[in-house]
Amino acid sequence: MVAHRAPALYRFGMAVSERKDHARTLFAGIAGDYDRWANILSFGQDRRWHDALVERLAPALESGAGRAVDVACGTAAVSIAIARRYDCTVLALDQSPEMLTGARERVRDAGFEARVTLAQAEAERLPLQDGEADALTHTYLLRYVDDPQATLVELARVLRPGGIMASLEFGVPDPPALHAWRAWTRIGLPTAGRLAGPGWLETGRFLGPSIESFWDRQSLPELLAMWARAGMRNIRGQRMSLGGGVVIWGERE
Numbered sequence: 001m002v003a004h005r006a007p008a009l010y011r012f013g014m015a016v017s018e019r020k021d022h023a024r025t026l027f028a029g030i031a032g033d034y035d036r037w038a039n040i041l042s043f044g045q046d047r048r049w050h051d052a053l054v055e056r057l058a059p060a061l062e063s064g065a066g067r068a069v070d071v072a073c074g075t076a077a078v079s080i081a082i083a084r085r086y087d088c089t090v091l092a093l094d095q096s097p098e099m100l101t102g103a104r105e106r107v108r109d110a111g112f113e114a115r116v117t118l119a120q121a122e123a124e125r126l127p128l129q130d131g132e133a134d135a136l137t138h139t140y141l142l143r144y145v146d147d148p149q150a151t152l153v154e155l156a157r158v159l160r161p162g163g164i165m166a167s168l169e170f171g172v173p174d175p176p177a178l179h180a181w182r183a184w185t186r187i188g189l190p191t192a193g194r195l196a197g198p199g200w201l202e203t204g205r206f207l208g209p210s211i212e213s214f215w216d217r218q219s220l221p222e223l224l225a226m227w228a229r230a231g232m233r234n235i236r237g238q239r240m241s242l243g244g245g246v247v248i249w250g251e252r253e
Helices: 019-028 031-041 043-054 077-085 097-110 148-157 175-194 198-217 220-229
Strands: 008-011 014-016 068-073 088-094 116-120 133-139 161-169 232-240 246-251
Touching: 014 019, 019 031, 019 161, 019 198, 031 097, 031 175, 043 077, 043 133, 043 161, 043 232, 068 077, 068 198, 077 097, 077 116, 077 133, 077 246, 088 133, 097 116, 097 148, 133 198, 148 161, 148 220, 161 198, 175 198, 220 232, 220 246
Parallel strands: 068 088, 068 133, 088 116, 133 161
Antiparallel strands: 008 014, 161 246, 232 246
């Protein structure tokens, strides 16, 4: 399989691919009310998916005093859920300063400032040494990176042997639910996004085609094989909400 490599742009003298630049611009435009509209536009399923994701970390964090890393944390919904579920510290990372602004407010309001640390960082270059984390999550990440395989290698690198990685991605349902999903993502999302504002209109137009394009490039079994090549074992995938969400988890070799 040949990895997709987008053309490079430049910002402050550093190469930034077109794919990553688009992601940064997209999330900057929706950060202010991301949580409210994410819940509405997913029919409330994102919270259920988050709960399933966080539960998969139990073998690594149940005993307490562990360290979790939440990559592409957005406004820290998963980070807070981890801190609430387990007696651990959480390092929450995102490349978007706008999303991190919302995350800081959310962490403060939830009362987890002592246990959830926020920092700006890219998934391709994590500010961690090998094996520092007991558990790691990433949410809606791989559609926005140029080389998913290399990114998975980097994510797995920071896990200790036996540590758990879990991810959440949007999925594409099978027929007959596929037809309703396409109507929602092609018509419903852009229409709802128009009401929310320009940033959500762009997001509504982008989301459905982006999700389908990602799964056109690799099937779920192929994605699980990519995890294995990154050094993970005992890898499992669960399709949720008729396939609209996909949770994957596994253990570091």
